Amino acid sequence: MSQTLLIANLFKTETAFFAIGIAGQVLFTLRILVQWVASEKAKDSVVPISFWWLSVAGTLLLLVYAWFTRDPIFLIAPTLNLFLYIRNLMIAGRGRRLGTVMIPLGAVMMISGGVAAYLTAEEKQILNLDASPFWLTVGLAGTALWTLRFPVQWIVSERAGKSVLPPVFWWMSIFGAGLLTAYAAYKPDAVFVLAYALNPIPAIRNLMLIYRKPKPAQKTLE
Numbered sequence: 036m037s038q039t040l041l042i043a044n045l046f047k048t049e050t051a052f053f054a055i056g057i058a059g060q061v062l063f064t065l066r067i068l069v070q071w072v073a074s075e076k077a078k079d080s081v082v083p084i085s086f087w088w089l090s091v092a093g094t095l096l097l098l099v100y101a102w103f104t105r106d107p108i109f110l111i112a113p114t115l116n117l118f119l120y121i122r123n124l125m126i127a128g129r130g131r132r133l134g135t136v137m138i139p140l141g142a143v144m145m146i147s148g149g150v151a152a153y154l155t156a157e158e159k160q161i162l163n164l165d166a167s168p169f170w171l172t173v174g175l176a177g178t179a180l181w182t183l184r185f186p187v188q189w190i191v192s193e194r195a196g197k198s199v200l201p202p203v204f205w206w207m208s209i210f211g212a213g214l215l216t217a218y219a220a221y222k223p224d225a226v227f228v229l230a231y232a233l234n235p236i237p238a239i240r241n242l243m244l245i246y247r248k249p250k251p252a253q254k255t256l257e
Contacts (some may be wrong), residue, residue, distance in 0.1 A: 052103040056086050060230045062089050070200075071237045080241040082198050084127055090120040096153030097230070119185040124199045170221050177214025180207045181231075201209075205238040212238070 066089035073083045094117045184207035191201045212234035219227035 040131075047187070052100055055096050055152060056100030056227075057229075058092045059100060062093030063230060064095065064233070065089055066093065067234065069235045070242065074241060074244055078244065080200055080245045082123075084124070087120050087124045088126070091117065091124070094120065104203050115182050116185045118191050122189060123192060124194055126196075127198055170218060173214050173221075174218035177211050177218055177231075180211030181215055182210065182211075184208055202243065205242050205245075208238040209235045 066086045068091065070082055070086045074080050098117075142146050184204045187207065188200060188204045191204075212231040215231040216228060219231060
């Protein structure tokens with residue numbers, strides 16, 4: 036009877052965390068749709084403020100799910116990018132208070148979480164590296180592209196003085212999403228397959244909008 040109850044509780048726990056992961060993915064999908072619609076209206080690749088707010092909320096949920104799965108591949112990108120999402124809000128002048136609270140809190144969480152993981156990973160299996168060297172390389176390469184696209188975006192935005200999504204951001208999104216989709220399918224992990232599989236579609240569309248943007252008309256000689 037106790038074993039049956041244990042299995043039932045484990046099933047409830049897995050279902051709860053799966054729901055959290057799906058909720059986070061819904062927010063990430065929504066941010067892409069919001070950005071896509073705004074870009075179609077502007078006939079250019081633009082980034083509305085709601086994109087960054089949805090990014091912050093979705094990241095927090097996916098971090099909870101990623102810690103439950105104990106997969107470091109899916110922990111790296113959300114942890115690092117959370118700070119860049121907040122920074123973009125600060126650049127836009129809409130998230131100064133949020134940044135004041137979240138950045139120190141996030142730093143404490145990362146340091147304390149990293150120390151705890153290092154001290155107890157082997158005993159309590161906090162992290163789970165069960166992938167083959169090939170798939171681990173695929174996952175890390177995808178994570179590198181997926182993660183570094185936002186530092187690149189951040190540098191471009193700092194120079195421009197506003198939040199922008201340059202072409203290189205979308206190219207890195209396409210290749211990073213492709214590699215991470217393959218890795219998630221290998222695991223397999225339905226939440227992260229959904230998280231990355233459809234991302235190339237809006238990325239390609241944004242590139243089309245960028246490259247098809249009319250060039251300024253040249254002055255004609257009288």
